[in-house]
């Protein structure tokens with residue numbers, strides 16, 4: 001596959017989309033932007049819903065690849081998740097198939113495996129082959145998205161890298177995030193690797209920085225050429241002083257998905 005240059009970024013108005021709009025052009029990409037909300041400072045962005053199949057088809061026409069971030073990014077009712085994340089991601093893949101887009105990078109989530117017990121010190125890291133154990137309807141939709149990606153590769157030859165993102169924010173803000181944090185710069189490095197690696201078929205990777213307190217195995221991401229440069233450890237002292245260490249016996253601290261297991265944040269829109 002020739003190196004992709006023009007990339008459709010769905011979810012461009014969101015938190016991660018905004019960070020990637022700033023960082024991906026330096027990796028050589030021209031971005032076409034898509035979101036149901038207007039994208040600040042980008043009058044050419046396509047404002048449309050993932051339910052609008054005609055708009056999606058036009059949006060993907062002629063791009064070399066798609067980074068699919070759009071969707072409900074927290075917990076919501078099954079009906080809302082079904083429309084935005086399950087049907088919406090299906091619509092996106094149909095548009096990619098119809099227009100011959102060869103590669104998708106799918107924003108999966110740690111919440112697809114959120115009920116996996118977090119490793120204690122000395123336990124092996126969580127591998128990508130661990131059984132999926134969604135912690136929410138939101139996590140369930142990411143699990144579906146990974147299956148959809150596998151199906152579109154096997155059936156239609158559309159390649160995908162599914163990135164089970166940990167927590168991609170400018171800084172980690174909780175003790176749990178010390179294990180899951182992906183710095184924005186590492187996020188852009190990982191998306192770049194996912195866009196350019198050869199012959200990915202459908203590959204699942206974990207998305208985080210090279211954190212000292214890492215819970216999961218980054219080897220499938222590294223095999224794509226990803227070389228993370230950051231580590232959350234400089235934030236550890238302050239966060240642990242403020243919040244304390246994760247506690248054994250506290251259900252909200254027991255699983256990879258953290259508080260999504262006990263009290264998930266609800267999509268506010």
Ligand code: NAI
Pocket residue numbers: 010011012013014015016017034035036037048049050051068069070071072073074083084088107108109110164165166167168169
């Ligand atoms: P966000 O909520 O800030 O952004 C999501 C964007 O998708 C919003 O701008 C929203 O308007 C758009 N959107 C929602 N439904 C849509 C629809 N039906 N049609 C068109 N646009 C729609 O979320 P964030 O943090 O930027 O995350 C981006 C993606 O990465 C999401 O898919 C999320 O599930 C995933 N992810 C993010 C993580 C993170 O740490 N930021 C961690 C794991 C996964």
Ligand code: 15L
Pocket residue numbers: 073074109110111165166167168180257
């Ligand atoms: C996610 O999947 C969410 O989209 C993001 O907002 C964070 O909450 C992240 O997981 C996390 O687990 O920290």
